[in-house]
Amino acid sequence: MKVIEAEKLCKNFQVKHKEKGMRGSIKSIFHPLTEEICAVDRVSFGVEEGEILAFIGPNGAGKSTTIKMLTGILYPDSGHVEVLGIDPVRRRRQLAYQIGTVFGQKEQLWTHLTPYDNFRFFGAIYDLDNDASEARIAELTEIFALGEFINTPVRNLSLGQRIRCEIVASLIHRPKVLFLDEPTIGLDPVVKENIRILIKQMNKELHTTIFLTSHDIGDIEKLCKRIVIVNAGQIVLDDSMEHLKYHYLNKKIVEIKLQEEASLPPIEGITVLKKKGGNIKFEVDTAVIKINDVLRSIDAERIEDINISNISLENIIMEIYKTEGRENGL
Amino acid sequence: MRKYVVIYQSVLMENLQYTANIAMGFISYLILIFVFIHLWEYMYAAPGDLIAGYTKAQMIWYVMITEMIWFGARSSTIREQVSADIRGGNIAYLVNKPYRYPLYILAKYTGEWNIQLPMYAGLTAVIGITMVGEIPDFHWITLVAAVPCIVLGMTIHAVFKLCIGMLSFWIEDANPFQWLYDKLILVVGTIFPVEIFPAALQPVLKLTPIYTVCYGPAKLIVDFSAGKYLEILLAQMLYLAFGSVILFWIYEKGGRKLYVNGG
Amino acid sequence: MLTAVKNQMRVCALAVKYNIMREMLNKVTFLTNILFMMFNNATFIVQWVILLRLREDVGGYTMRDVMLLWGLAASSFGLSRLLFSRVFSLPELIINGKLDAYLVQPKNVLLSVMTSATSASAIGDLAYGLLLVCIFCFSVKRLLLFLLFTVTGALIMTAFALLMGSLTFWFVRAEMFASHMVSSTISFATYPDGIFKGAARFLLYHLIPVGMAIYHPVHIMIAFDGRKLLAVLGYLVLLSAAAVFVFYRGLRRYSSSSLMQSGRV
Numbered sequence: 001m002k003v004i005e006a007e008k009l010c011k012n013f014q015v016k017h018k019e020k021g022m023r024g025s026i027k028s029i030f031h032p033l034t035e036e037i038c039a040v041d042r043v044s045f046g047v048e049e050g051e052i053l054a055f056i057g058p059n060g061a062g063k064s065t066t067i068k069m070l071t072g073i074l075y076p077d078s079g080h081v082e083v084l085g086i087d088p089v090r091r092r093r094q095l096a097y098q099i100g101t102v103f104g105q106k107e108q109l110w111t112h113l114t115p116y117d118n119f120r121f122f123g124a125i126y127d128l129d130n131d132a133s134e135a136r137i138a139e140l141t142e143i144f145a146l147g148e149f150i151n152t153p154v155r156n157l158s159l160g161q162r163i164r165c166e167i168v169a170s171l172i173h174r175p176k177v178l179f180l181d182e183p184t185i186g187l188d189p190v191v192k193e194n195i196r197i198l199i200k201q202m203n204k205e206l207h208t209t210i211f212l213t214s215h216d217i218g219d220i221e222k223l224c225k226r227i228v229i230v231n232a233g234q235i236v237l238d239d240s241m242e243h244l245k246y247h248y249l250n251k252k253i254v255e256i257k258l259q260e261e262a263s264l265p266p267i268e269g270i271t272v273l274k275k276k277g278g279n280i281k282f283e284v285d286t287a288v289i290k291i292n293d294v295l296r297s298i299d300a301e302r303i304e305d306i307n308i309s310n311i312s313l314e315n316i317i318m319e320i321y322k323t324e325g326r327e328n329g330l
Numbered sequence: 331m332r333k334y335v336v337i338y339q340s341v342l343m344e345n346l347q348y349t350a351n352i353a354m355g356f357i358s359y360l361i362l363i364f365v366f367i368h369l370w371e372y373m374y375a376a377p378g379d380l381i382a383g384y385t386k387a388q389m390i391w392y393v394m395i396t397e398m399i400w401f402g403a404r405s406s407t408i409r410e411q412v413s414a415d416i417r418g419g420n421i422a423y424l425v426n427k428p429y430r431y432p433l434y435i436l437a438k439y440t441g442e443w444n445i446q447l448p449m450y451a452g453l454t455a456v457i458g459i460t461m462v463g464e465i466p467d468f469h470w471i472t473l474v475a476a477v478p479c480i481v482l483g484m485t486i487h488a489v490f491k492l493c494i495g496m497l498s499f500w501i502e503d504a505n506p507f508q509w510l511y512d513k514l515i516l517v518v519g520t521i522f523p524v525e526i527f528p529a530a531l532q533p534v535l536k537l538t539p540i541y542t543v544c545y546g547p548a549k550l551i552v553d554f555s556a557g558k559y560l561e562i563l564l565a566q567m568l569y570l571a572f573g574s575v576i577l578f579w580i581y582e583k584g585g586r587k588l589y590v591n592g593g
Numbered sequence: 594m595l596t597a598v599k600n601q602m603r604v605c606a607l608a609v610k611y612n613i614m615r616e617m618l619n620k621v622t623f624l625t626n627i628l629f630m631m632f633n634n635a636t637f638i639v640q641w642v643i644l645l646r647l648r649e650d651v652g653g654y655t656m657r658d659v660m661l662l663w664g665l666a667a668s669s670f671g672l673s674r675l676l677f678s679r680v681f682s683l684p685e686l687i688i689n690g691k692l693d694a695y696l697v698q699p700k701n702v703l704l705s706v707m708t709s710a711t712s713a714s715a716i717g718d719l720a721y722g723l724l725l726v727c728i729f730c731f732s733v734k735r736l737l738l739f740l741l742f743t744v745t746g747a748l749i750m751t752a753f754a755l756l757m758g759s760l761t762f763w764f765v766r767a768e769m770f771a772s773h774m775v776s777s778t779i780s781f782a783t784y785p786d787g788i789f790k791g792a793a794r795f796l797l798y799h800l801i802p803v804g805m806a807i808y809h810p811v812h813i814m815i816a817f818d819g820r821k822l823l824a825v826l827g828y829l830v831l832l833s834a835a836a837v838f839v840f841y842r843g844l845r846r847y848s849s850s851s852l853m854q855s856g857r858v
Binding site for chain 3: 350351354355357358361362364365368369371372373375381502503505506509513517518521522526527
């Protein structure tokens with residue numbers, strides 16, 4: 001069953017312009033200039049129940065705008081959205097009972113209150129009675145290991161503890177879908193890992209569908225089975241993680257150090273990336289030529305050192321950002 | 331000195347963009363003046379009356395000018411930024427910059443009021459002439475003479491506000507003191523001329539910033555005399571010198587405290 | 594339906610309680626804020642002492658009447674800011690896209706926004722008003738009327754601020770306009786209506802809400818008049834309805850807006 005369905009979503013924004021200098025300042029008083037930009041351009045995708053989807057893209061690609069359209073904060077200019085079979089534009093409040101949102105950069109908690117008081121407040125917002133609130137708080141405290149600081153005011157918590165509380169606050173009402181907008185921003189590696197494990201666990205135990213945006217490749221690599229990349233408002237890739245890796249993994253990077261300066265024999269499937277004296281770095285397309293064939297063509301006697309590696313996911317994604325989605329001249 | 335001019339210019343440029351916002355402030359000013367015109371119309375029962383030596387037209391013009399100065403000097407830079415910089419810890423980065431922080435704030439504030447005040451002055455002239463009538467015995471030369479007094483008054487005002495803002499080095503919230511100072515200027519200084527208060531109070535009031543910030547310039551425009559002019563200019567010079575010494579003294583003291591506490 | 598209202602009220606009450614708790618976090622600041630606001634208001638007594646030295650009455654108001662006027666203005670505005678402080682900074686929320694957080698909650702957006710902040714100095718205003726009435730013109734009946742009109746006055750001012758603030762949904766510039774309109778209302782509220790004549794008087798009783806929020810109630814407290822009471826209540830209902838209507842029209846615009854707002858992409 002599809003939990004989220006978006007079809008040809010579009011959203012345009014108008015941006016103000018000012019020419020430079022004093023003249024520009026005076027001019028803009030009388031003739032304010034605006035320019036229209038396409039923040040989200042015919043975006044279509046679907047998310048299955050129980051899936052963890054990574055929705056990524058460079059800054060300003062339209063990620064947050066898309067999330068806002070999915071949660072009913074912004075109305076699309078055109079196109080169609082349904083979340084859990086509900087149209088967020090027309091029945092935002094009804095949808096609100098079924099989804100949770102965590103915006104890593106904006107906090108929803110009252111910082112002077114303890115997490116416990118905060119959770120009670122959110123319980124009240126989602127119409128839980130006292131007993132139901134208590135039970136749910138106990139359950140989540142257990143899963144997210146909040147016991148130690150459940151009665152410490154939020155402002156005295158570390159960033160990692162705080163984000164855990166943010167996530168719990170948005171889970172009080174057992175949402176079926178959770179939107180996480182950069183949940184690990186600003187956290188140290190250990191805490192990040194911690195949060196990821198919790199998210200994964202939550203997905204498994206509570207069957208929550210998770211829609212995640214992040215700039216952190218680790219988040220995406222460790223959490224998501226599927227990845228959607230947007231750039232300049234358009235989807236440039238919608239693929240399973242495995243497929244993405246496989247597709248790019250048939251490229252290997254080989255770095256060798258030779259005793260003296262030499263050049264590689266011209267073989268098809270090899271692209272030299274960098275060459276300095278005896279140090280050569282090249283890319284091998286294993287679909288064209290096997291890696292052992294490549295190695296055989298080099299005189300083993302002369303090799304001092306060798307290093308073979310995969311292209312990192314980070315590089316793959318950067319490559320996609322650079323090459324695709326820029327055709328619109330943006 | 332050149333860097334302060336550059337700061338001044340960029341603030342001026344920035345504020346030119348916000349002239350429409352500044353003009354929005356006209357609403358509050360107009361309504362206040364509207365109230366005062368009605369109030370004094372009521373208070374002056376007969377047309378020829380004098381209250382505290384002021385005719386009705388002089389009285390209303392006096393209030394309009396003091397309010398014009400008050401509105402023209404409104405600036406979050408001197409009201410909030412200093413406290414915010416100090417309390418938020420921003421000051422630690424600013425003291426290391428190659429300029430003197432108080433002068434930087436003053437340059438910024440000057441850029442602000444240099445746009446605001448002329449706008450309010452234009453408005454004041456228009457409503458004054460249309461709704462109150464010309465000031466009795468008014469000469470253009472008095473207006474020109476009053477300009478240095480206004481400039482000095484505006485600067486003195488900022489120096490005092492900055493001194494109060496810098497109290498934030500020692501106390502958590504300097505706002506109550508800002509309030510006190512504002513109240514002094516607003517309630518005692520702008521609504522009435524000093525002469526309306528009981529004779530015993532008048533010498534005391536002359537010692538407060540009211541005399542140099544709002545009373546002085548307004549009095550000179552509505553009722554000019556050479557003696558008064560010299561007296562007010564002299565008082566302003568003294569106030570400015572005195573205020574600046576205090577300002578830099580507080581700043582040095584506070585800055586040192588910053589280094590001791592490590593920011 | 595009834596449980597929905599009950600749940601909503603529960604959330605609002607919790608929000609107000611938590612707001613006040615936040616203000617009380619630093620007890621010294623909390624108390625100084627309250628006391629300074631009272632002191633701040635009290636400075637204006639100087640103005641009236643001086644004016645009433647020049648003439649016996651100002652616009653038909655003696656010292657007692659002026660204090661009643663001042664007291665009601667302070668209390669109404671204080672109550673409004675105590676409960677619904679955010680209404681006065683609504684334009685800022687709209688411009689910076691900060692309504693988003695309330696839109697993902699399943700509760701009434703307007704009420705959630707309104708009750709999301711308070712200010713300690715508002716307590717000072719409220720207390721100052723009550724103090725003036727008790728000192729200058731105490732009677733049980735007057736105190737009860739005063740409490741009633743504090744509530745109606747607070748609601749009228751809140752509705753007016755909401756109406757003005759909601760204009761920001763259409764015009765960004767309305768931010769300044771709204772704050773000036775609200776502060777002007779307060780300027781008018783602290784002067785006797787007797788000094789205004791003709792068109793000005795008409796404006797104050799119709800366009801600017803000060804006549805219905807403050808002047809009529811003061812007259813009623815001096816000499817009871819049922820027709821004026823009805824006028825005040827009717828005005829309250831009409832203005833509130835208009836303000837809520839405009840807010841929701843604006844909210845729809847906010848969601849479908851193509852205005853690029855900081856933090857909204």
